[in-house]
Amino acid sequence: MRYTLTGAQKKALDLLKSGAKHILLFGGSRSGKTTVLVLAILYRAWHYKGSRHLICRLRAKDARSSVLQETLLPMLRKTLAKGEFRYLAHESKVTLSNGSEIWIGGLGDREQADKILGHEYNTIYFNEISQLSYAAVTTAYSRLAMRVPGCRNLFLYDCNPGSPLHWAYKIFIRKQQFLCGEPLVKPELYASMLLNPADNKENLAEDYIADILDALPDKQRARFRDGAWVKAEGVIYEKFDETMILSPEDLPENFDRICAGQDFGLNITNVKIGICNDIIYVLSDYGAYNMTTKSFNTELLARGLFQWNGDDVDFPVYCDPAGGERIQEITNGTKANNSVESGIDFINAKIERGQFFIANSCIGTLSEVWDYCRDEAGEIVKVNDHYMDALRYAVFSDAQQGVIAQ
Incomplete structure (x- = not known):
């Protein structure tokens, strides 16, 4: 299975070999974060027969439209032969010919959440965690319990950064426990990497950075071009400090x-x-x-x-x-x-x-x-x-x- 990656994306994949159990890729828009993590899941699913993996975000329809349709299915068609995978739309899952499964779902709907959290997984990938509450993410933690020989279970995360008060900033950047602010007991289990559009320039339209991202208002430019953790644009309680x-x-x-x-x-x-x-x-x-x-x-x-x-x-x-x-x-x-x-x-x-x-x-x-x-x-x-x-x-x-x- 071969897939062409940028130099920055290859470095991001190396994080999976670092020994960390929780891996976050954060940064600007169209920087290749989702590509890296979906490829990692596809490799793990193909390499470890009978394994199960979950890709989830707040809403199931967004997971299907952005991650499944725009990234996972095109990647499958490019890397695997016809007949080596099958997408079951009514169950929102991809099955591989080796018996592995990749499930796609949302944590923002009770019926959907009950469905996807009714299984155990080798990988759980939380896509766009700026939209997910800490309680929702940690509730899913117990489902990373499937045992497949040789497969080290992993939590994967990505996001366009939110504010410096967001739970992910506290855990991955400041290395603090979110609930109490104390230092992480095992900080080596939490790794993160910044990926920005400039790192993925060869895969973007020529004018995307200069004419679109550079033209954004200050806060949006800081977040979607530079991958900075800043207050949101249009924040309602702007003067709270x-x-x-x-x-x-x-x-x-x-x-x-x-x-x-x-x-x-x-x-x-x-x-x-x-x-x-x-x-x-x-x-x-x-x-x-x-x-x-x-x-x-x-x-x-x-x-x-x-x-x-x-x-x-x-x-x-x-x-x-x-x-x-x-x-x-x-x-x-x-x-x-x-x-x-x-x-x-x-x-x-x-x-x-x-x-x-x-x-x-x-x-x-x-x-x-x-x-x-x-x-x-x-x-x-x-x-x-x-x-x-x-x-x-x-x-x-x-x-x-x-x-x-x-």
Whole structure:
């Protein structure tokens, strides 16, 4: 099986021989990241008979259109003879003549997630992880458990970089555990490499870099041409900065009010806030993937949701009003005010006045706050916004309750 690669892509493939178990390729648009990792999976599938491999991203349809149709199938047709592979569209998988399988799916849909996570794999490739929550990725970790003689199981990742608060930046670049900030126990298991369009210039249209990437606005150019970890273009909470991230000892001991916001879905999240002298403090957050509401509520109680400084505190939990009967499964659950634009404006006003802070332990909220953005049409990008929704439910519902009380 032969395939022509650039010098940079060959170096990226060498990472698979480094002994690392987690390998991330990050960088600009059309830099060849997906090509390298799909080729690695195809080689492993062909070399290790009867092995199974997973390629997944947030939405299954995106995995099929971008990775399967644009990369995997053309590569198969170029490297294998007719009859040596078969694509089963109804199962979203490719089978090779040696009995190996390559599955394609999405982690953003419960039915799809249950289907692909019902198997064990030798390779799991998370495509475009800037769109995936840490909870979704780590839930899939347990499925890297298939045993094939000689095949070393691997996690592969790629992305156009997100903000410096994203979980992947913390783990792969800063070499810190995402949940606590402590150094990685085995940093040698995590390897990464920057690949940019200039490294793949020979495979791009002549004008792609000069006329398209060079002409992008500053932040988009930094991300999609230079592979830099920066705030997203059109970020909604643009004026939030790192001076607003507080350590536990800098938080007030007492609050005028405490409440929480609750978002439902495959990615289920809760954000607790405290209000003191009209200043909003995000005190704690918790999220899970593919967990029932009842089990999630049990976990919230075990984590001391209704406690602060060792004391029990009774407060409302403002839930996504579209949650229906699930609201009743949340302790003190009540419908939130879901005025999206008004809620965003209110939080932005607090940020601009210096009346908004986030505890550094709120890793979910922090990982989304700089990637929560609008597209070119001004619409909110509905990716990695679960903590942002829960935050808005808490903040704006509390504000509206205060107005009503007056």
